[in-house]
Amino acid sequence: MNRHNTPAVPSLIREINERRALELLRESGALHAAEIARLVGLSRPTTADILRGLVENGLVQEYLPGDEDSKRAKSVFEAISDVKISIGIDIGSRFIRTAVGDLDGKIRSNVSVLVKAKSLKAITGYMKQAVAEALAESGYKLKDVSSICVGTPGVIDQKSGKVSIAGTIAALDGVNLSELILKNFGIKPTIENDINVLTVAEQSAGHGKEIANFCVLSVGSGLGSGLVLNGQLHRGHHGAAGEVFYVPFGDPLDKHRSDTNPSGDRIAEIARNLAKKYRSSSLSEPYSTIDILEAAKIGDALGKAVVAQEAQRIALYIAAVSAITDVELVVLSGGIGRRAEFFLTPIKKLVSEIIPFPPKIKVSNLGDNGILIGTLKIATEEAREKVFQSAMLSSVLDEAK
Numbered sequence: 001m002n003r004h005n006t007p008a009v010p011s012l013i014r015e016i017n018e019r020r021a022l023e024l025l026r027e028s029g030a031l032h033a034a035e036i037a038r039l040v041g042l043s044r045p046t047t048a049d050i051l052r053g054l055v056e057n058g059l060v061q062e063y064l065p066g067d068e069d070s071k072r073a074k075s076v077f078e079a080i081s082d083v084k085i086s087i088g089i090d091i092g093s094r095f096i097r098t099a100v101g102d103l104d105g106k107i108r109s110n111v112s113v114l115v116k117a118k119s120l121k122a123i124t125g126y127m128k129q130a131v132a133e134a135l136a137e138s139g140y141k142l143k144d145v146s147s148i149c150v151g152t153p154g155v156i157d158q159k160s161g162k163v164s165i166a167g168t169i170a171a172l173d174g175v176n177l178s179e180l181i182l183k184n185f186g187i188k189p190t191i192e193n194d195i196n197v198l199t200v201a202e203q204s205a206g207h208g209k210e211i212a213n214f215c216v217l218s219v220g221s222g223l224g225s226g227l228v229l230n231g232q233l234h235r236g237h238h239g240a241a242g243e244v245f246y247v248p249f250g251d252p253l254d255k256h257r258s259d260t261n262p263s264g265d266r267i268a269e270i271a272r273n274l275a276k277k278y279r280s281s282s283l284s285e286p287y288s289t290i291d292i293l294e295a296a297k298i299g300d301a302l303g304k305a306v307v308a309q310e311a312q313r314i315a316l317y318i319a320a321v322s323a324i325t326d327v328e329l330v331v332l333s334g335g336i337g338r339r340a341e342f343f344l345t346p347i348k349k350l351v352s353e354i355i356p357f358p359p360k361i362k363v364s365n366l367g368d369n370g371i372l373i374g375t376l377k378i379a380t381e382e383a384r385e386k387v388f389q390s391a392m393l394s395s396v397l398d399e400a401k
Helices: 011-028 033-040 044-056 120-138 177-185 194-205 264-277 289-297 301-325 340-354 367-400
Strands: 060-063 076-079 085-091 095-101 107-114 145-152 190-193 214-219 223-229 232-234 329-333 360-363
Touching: 011 033, 011 044, 011 060, 011 076, 011 367, 033 044, 044 060, 044 076, 085 120, 085 194, 085 367, 095 120, 095 367, 107 120, 107 367, 120 177, 145 177, 145 194, 145 367, 177 190, 190 194, 190 367, 194 214, 194 223, 194 232, 194 329, 194 367, 214 301, 223 301, 264 289, 264 301, 289 301, 289 340, 301 329, 301 340, 340 360
Parallel strands: 085 145, 145 190, 214 329, 329 360
Antiparallel strands: 060 076, 085 095, 095 107, 214 223, 223 232
16 A cells, blocks of 8 residues: 655645545545545645545545446545444443444444343343344444444443443442453443433534533433533543532432432322322323323323423423533433423423523434434544554555565
8 A cells, every 4th residue: 555645745734634535525425536625625636646545545435426427427436434333332221222333424233122130240141132133233243343332321430431320220330341341342442421422412413513512411210411511522520520410409418309300210209299189180000201291291180290390300400500501502311301392391481580591492303312323423433543543554564565
């Protein structure tokens, strides 16, 4: 391989231009050389040299479009997407989801495995099953995997990959998840808090696009938030930024935050406390979050009363985060948050009454796959960098021969 370096293009500048051209092709698809030169802002000769190096390094392919007149056709360039793949893993309290993606960020397979037990051995088994099924469905092998990103509940030590305060999956508390993944799959992963990963997904594919300061508030089986401040994911000193559950509303010594927590088990508790007042309700034990929300939608008195309290609790946390960070937007996610569209008006009203500069409030449109989208986004960026660096190293070694 020959990188075609010229004295007029120092190696650092050349690498920057190679990255720009490659990123453009990954985002835009196949383009003619003239289009690439115009969009990247380089001369045609420099662009031709850059593209020639990328082709020789196996990162880009050149071909003639089949639907054009062969006598007049001009070749196009396209990033090669299947050199390596990435894997995203979402460790949830009900499902472990796994997706395989190519270098263009396209999902090649998506698998969910039901969590029936929550011991560490069981969780590890479910992960191995999900990865094996996702790879089989995609047609790839483990040897094709360049990077893995895992989203999990808890506070993550970014240096070690150790999980603490694992919340809804207590078996992971104190576990070095990075070492566990490395042991089972042979690849050192990126471990990230699940709501932080969800926030990355909102930033790249959801309501957070082009917004410098926003928050994701996830209300479901647990309660948590993720923050993007000045365009960057904010983890905090201990990696615990966004752990809003620990905001001491009500009795500061109440570890369950019974009076203010809007998560799923608390909704059932609200229903039990109010049930005697609404004996005509169609709802009965055991109270299901989904049943309560659906009943409220059709006018059930108990359901509406529970949702009214739930709206107050959610508004309280939105106001707290907004008062401290002054974010432009709060995105509601999680099993409850994604169903909050029908009671968004009282949430917005109360937030505006509590703080003087209320944020915009929207419901996430990423569905159940938000965390997977975020893990795959992170893993794909890592895979692209590894592939690029490997190709550049091979080129340098070839030149040295």
